[in-house]
Amino acid sequence: MNQQTMFNESIDVEKPEDEATPVDRLVILPVKAVTISQPFASLIADGSKFVENRTWECRYRGPIAIHAGKGTQYLDRRELQEYPNGGIVAVANLLACMPLESMRRVSRDQRIQRTELTIGKVLDHEHTEGPWCWILSEVKPCKFFPCRGAQGLWDFAG
Numbered sequence: 001m002n003q004q005t006m007f008n009e010s011i012d013v014e015k016p017e018d019e020a021t022p023v024d025r026l027v028i029l030p031v032k033a034v035t036i037s038q039p040f041a042s043l044i045a046d047g048s049k050f051v052e053n054r055t056w057e058c059r060y061r062g063p064i065a066i067h068a069g070k071g072t073q074y075l076d077r078r079e080l081q082e083y084p085n086g087g088i089v090a091v092a093n094l095l096a097c098m099p100l101e102s103m104r105r106v107s108r109d110q111r112i113q114r115t116e117l118t119i120g121k122v123l124d125h126e127h128t129e130g131p132w133c134w135i136l137s138e139v140k141p142c143k144f145f146p147c148r149g150a151q152g153l154w155d156f157a158g
Helices: 040-045 119-124
Strands: 031-036 051-054 062-068 087-099 132-146 153-156
Touching: 031 040, 031 087, 040 062, 040 087, 040 132, 062 153
Parallel strands: 031 062
Antiparallel strands: 031 153, 051 132, 062 087, 087 132
């Protein structure tokens, strides 16, 4: 297995669930990353959101760093101050990237990548909007790591 596409096995399991782990303890760097506007990056980090919507397909699968952008697309500058921005807030596994319209045409019971997650659960998720649904699993919040983001899928080297 390539170092860029495997989770680091040395996660400290003794840490309390509510304490974030440093990003370098969660993955072997470098790792792919995606910049997501707030409040959505924080919703992913806290486990409330497991579908990220994009206008473009992503063929990459594996560990992905979640970068909270500084943009004010969804929040004004005052609201944005309530959220961490301009850095990595979590690491997840990019399990699948599926077009919303295709998911609507298959059985709701169909499992995604041999997991317990079904098409129906993805379709019923409040954040599923498409047109491309990036389906995340194994989300792990990390200690905020300030860094610049980028458009598209980019390499985060820590």
